[in-house]
Amino acid sequence: MKIAIAGAGRVGRHIVRELSRHGYDMVIFERDQKVASAIADQYDVTVVTSDAADMAKFKLHTKGVDTLIAVTESDELNLTLSLLSRKLGIKQNIARIRNEEWFSETGITPEELGISLLIHPERETADYIDRVIAVEGAFDYAEFDSGRVILLGINVSDEMGIAGLSLAELRDGYGLTYFTVIGVYRNNRFIVPNGAEIIEGGDKIWALTIRDLLPLVAPIIKPPQKNSFNRVVIFGGSRIGGLVARSFLDRFKSVTLVEADAVKARTIAEEIEGVKVLHLDIVEDLEAIRELDLETLDCFVAASGDGGKNVMIGLLAKQLGVGKVVAVSDESGYLPVITAIGLDVIADPHLLTAAAILRNIRKGIIHTIVQLIGGEVEIIEYDVSPGSPVAGKRLADAGMPKGSIVCIAIHNGAVDIPTGETILEAGDKAVIIATSSLFPVVEKLFTPRRGFFG
Amino acid sequence: MRITDFLRKENCIAPFTSTSKEDVLREMCGLLLKNGDITDIDLTYEALVNRERLSSTGIGDHIAIPHAKTAGVSTMVAAFGINREGIEFYSVDDKPVRLIFMLMATKSATGAHLKALARISRLLKRTSFRNDIENLDDPVTIYERIVEEDEILG
Numbered sequence: 001m002k003i004a005i006a007g008a009g010r011v012g013r014h015i016v017r018e019l020s021r022h023g024y025d026m027v028i029f030e031r032d033q034k035v036a037s038a039i040a041d042q043y044d045v046t047v048v049t050s051d052a053a054d055m056a057k058f059k060l061h062t063k064g065v066d067t068l069i070a071v072t073e074s075d076e077l078n079l080t081l082s083l084l085s086r087k088l089g090i091k092q093n094i095a096r097i098r099n100e101e102w103f104s105e106t107g108i109t110p111e112e113l114g115i116s117l118l119i120h121p122e123r124e125t126a127d128y129i130d131r132v133i134a135v136e137g138a139f140d141y142a143e144f145d146s147g148r149v150i151l152l153g154i155n156v157s158d159e160m161g162i163a164g165l166s167l168a169e170l171r172d173g174y175g176l177t178y179f180t181v182i183g184v185y186r187n188n189r190f191i192v193p194n195g196a197e198i199i200e201g202g203d204k205i206w207a208l209t210i211r212d213l214l215p216l217v218a219p220i221i222k223p224p225q226k227n228s229f230n231r232v233v234i235f236g237g238s239r240i241g242g243l244v245a246r247s248f249l250d251r252f253k254s255v256t257l258v259e260a261d262a263v264k265a266r267t268i269a270e271e272i273e274g275v276k277v278l279h280l281d282i283v284e285d286l287e288a289i290r291e292l293d294l295e296t297l298d299c300f301v302a303a304s305g306d307g308g309k310n311v312m313i314g315l316l317a318k319q320l321g322v323g324k325v326v327a328v329s330d331e332s333g334y335l336p337v338i339t340a341i342g343l344d345v346i347a348d349p350h351l352l353t354a355a356a357i358l359r360n361i362r363k364g365i366i367h368t369i370v371q372l373i374g375g376e377v378e379i380i381e382y383d384v385s386p387g388s389p390v391a392g393k394r395l396a397d398a399g400m401p402k403g404s405i406v407c408i409a410i411h412n413g414a415v416d417i418p419t420g421e422t423i424l425e426a427g428d429k430a431v432i433i434a435t436s437s438l439f440p441v442v443e444k445l446f447t448p449r450r451g452f453f454g
Numbered sequence: 455m456r457i458t459d460f461l462r463k464e465n466c467i468a469p470f471t472s473t474s475k476e477d478v479l480r481e482m483c484g485l486l487l488k489n490g491d492i493t494d495i496d497l498t499y500e501a502l503v504n505r506e507r508l509s510s511t512g513i514g515d516h517i518a519i520p521h522a523k524t525a526g527v528s529t530m531v532a533a534f535g536i537n538r539e540g541i542e543f544y545s546v547d548d549k550p551v552r553l554i555f556m557l558m559a560t561k562s563a564t565g566a567h568l569k570a571l572a573r574i575s576r577l578l579k580r581t582s583f584r585n586d587i588e589n590l591d592d593p594v595t596i597y598e599r600i601v602e603e604d605e606i607l608g
């Protein structure tokens with residue numbers, strides 16, 4: 001499968017990096033000479049140094065392309081390229097559009113224009129924040145199998161019922177077959193645990209569950225002495241701030257939004273009924289933050305347009321005793337450090353956009369990729385393709401590298417916890433955890449052997 | 455997997471007569487024992503109570519799914535109880551519990567146990583089904599209604 005990517009900004013580059021690891025054939029359009037040659041040096045891909053708006057070149061270099069990903073800086077160009085790609089016979093096209101009003105105000109649907117998928121970065125980010133917040137006690141959240149399987153990151157405290165229990169006890173004694181702990185981070189070390197591993201207070205753990213059974217998991221991982229969420233403060237009346245405020249109205253008894261700009265503050269107050277909007281500049285006037293009673297606050301979301309300020313204000317909020325702090329920031333390169341110094345969740349619009357796009361590259365064998373501990377460990381969902389080395393074999397005989405684990409297998413839409421006896425069949429899906437360095441080996445096992453079958 | 459793979463109509467009860475969480479768990483264990491589906495009532499009951507100590511299986515909307523694994527059963531078995539009055543189950547939403555779907559499995563059941571719980575949760579999430587079944591008090595009719603809804607789930 002061949003993929004064209006228009007625009008190599010942060011989103012574009014992230015997509016190139018992920019797809020090239022999995023051996024996709026790619027052509028990239030980037031007008032900035034420096035960025036273009038850096039990509040050409042780093043990856044085995046075709047780079048066309050031209051404005052993607054140069055239609056003649058675009059047409060010439062997209063021969064044989066199956067999927068277009070339009071992620072240039074310009075909404076208009078992304079739309080135009082998507083429209084053009086249909087004419088050129090490109091089957092799937094994905095466009096990043098910042099301004100949702102293109103569609104909401106005109107009533108035109110993406111389907112009418114022949115666009116397979118529109119990604120709105122702000123909406124992706126706001127939705128992610130809403131999902132993360134929905135599970136109290138989770139600092140990390142990701143979805144597999146189109147949302148049916150959920151990964152939760154949990155900070156274990158001594159007061160939690162699961163502290164002091166082994167994974168085997170949880171599974172076979174308490175019957176928590178729907179709470180599969182697949183990773184433990186303790187003393188700066190990541191462990192892929194076996195049944196004998198005992199969960200301790202202070203651990204960060206990652207566990208898989210299924211969406212249908214989330215109501216059984218939620219009370220288990222709920223931080224002690226916390227009742228249901230009551231108060232949330234959102235810092236910043238950005239588009240993300242507004243979307244988050246709206247979705248939080250169902251979750252929290254009280255939703256407050258703080259905005260430094262008087263006009264913006266007034267607009268939001270008029271637009272979103274039920275949200276208390278304060279016109280306050282808490283960056284300039286740190287004393288003003290006291291007015292927010294952060295000591296008794298359940299949740300704080302820093303969602304202004306400035307990622308640096310979001311991190312700073314978020315840390316301050318955490319220090320003042322807020323239960324859960326989320327900061328919107330494109331600086332997720334610092335992610336391990338930031339979470340280590342106290343923030344619960346970083347929502348990175350660029351990475352979330354890239355992830356949403358990658359989820360939709362359906363033809364591939366890979367669905368979701370989740371990175372833990374700054375990329376050291378990864379969790380990847382694969383399709384079991386016909387003719388791939390794993391298909392039809394007992395897992396014990398499939399040649400999976402030591403240190404990699406098939407955590408979940410999905411057969412006919414039903415989630416199963418595999419053992420060495422489990423046979424993965426073509427058409428199944430598998431969720432695998434391993435250190436990043438093992439994935440090239442895993443990848444081969446899931447890739448059809450074209451020499452024999454194709 | 456179907457609900458009918460692990461639930462028999464003999465193990466449906468309406469209304470259950472207990473008025474406390476512990477009593478209703480014992481009452482339903484008693485039903486399973488009477489029908490020969492568990493071999494050891496104390497082991498089974500202890501496993502259930504132990505699981506409840508970790509956190510309540512009252513998942514909100516008047517539903518509870520108490521479950522555990524125990525040597526007291528030889529295969530996966532379930533009991534289903536209804537009481538419109540509802541009882542205190544320390545549920546997440548503090549609402550009294552009216553529908554109790556109890557699932558017991560052997561220590562080694564893993565995948566099947568997970569699938570069964572997922573199926574039960576999907577069944578009980580259906581609002582129309584919940585509203586209907588709450589008003590039934592004959593085990594045969596209740597079972598027929600479950601079978602019908604089970605079919606719809608596919």
